[in-house]
Amino acid sequence: MLSFIGRRLLSSLLTLVAIVILSFALMRLVPGGPFDHERVVNASIRKQLEERYRLDEPLVLQCGRYLWGLVRGDLGPSLKRPGRSVNEVLGEAFPKSAALGAAALAIALVVGVSVGVYAALHHNTARDHVAMGLVMLGVSIPSMVLAPLLITLFALTLRWLPTSGWGTLGHIVLPATALGLAYAARIARLTRGGMLEVLRQDFIRTARAKGLPERTVIARHALRLGLAPLVSYLGPAIASILTGSFVVEQIFAIPGMGRYFVSAACDRDYTLALGTVIVYSTLLVALNLVVDVAQALLDPRVRLE
DSSP: OHHHHHHHHHHHHHHHHHHHHHHHHHHHHSSOOTTTTSOOOOHHHHHHHHHHTTTTSOHHHHHHHHHHHHHTTOOOBOSSSTTOBHHHHHHHHHHHHHHHHHHHHHHHHHHHHHHHHHHHHTTTSHHHHHHHHHHHHHHHSOHHHHHHHHIIIIIIISOOSOSSOSSSTHHHHHHHHHHHHHHHHHHHHHHHHHHHHHHTSHHHHHHHHTTOOHHHIIIIIIHHHHTHHHHHHHHHHHHHHHTOOHHHHHHTTOOSHHHHHHHHHHHTOHHHHHHHHHHHHHHHHHHHHHHHHHHHHHOTHHHHO
């Protein structure tokens, strides 16, 4: 087991290094620069700006210096926000995206697992068809469409919740719902499929034949194995949710990582955009590592493969 974890850990580290190098190269190869949108300045001032941020050095040397900074936990200065580092900017933005993501994840799990189990227990009935019809509707409607609909209904028409902003519990309800329902639909489909497979197993029929209550059969025997397909999906899903949705944060004017990433990309703020990519990639790789270890613990055949 330790050798399995060691191999996965080494593979994860190599993947992160490859992501950083490739992202660094691609961002520098994109036409335009961080000072192209400034007012027209003479060549000497532009040269001084490039020297200050060491943008005049060879790309390989810049990449090496950036990697060394990452080893020390330094994401570098923000090129478009003088006097502020990327660590400071993302340190302020990440908690907001994480809070939004945690709320969206809770909604996705509660709604998705509940609907999936309900549909599986009423397989091939009208209740199953209605539940899965709603799931397909949730999969089909993207967050960018659902968010304005929620704002129109609950904020503008009913006036129950604020339209945008951040700071109170009410500000998190609509964006978390818009972000979480899409994942809830996918979780419901996976849960239903896993539960249907488990409910056909012999040990479930044996448990029922012994006279155990249906609730006990589902909760203690079927649910644990029925949720197994979720394990591989939750890794990237949690990383994606916790870093927030770029579109949802823009619509609801939430000062999270997604909003800074969009502005950094438009402003050619290399370091801030790259820092956002690194944070997201680290979460994704780390959570996939956790998923691999969890699957190995649940199923020893994974270690053999």
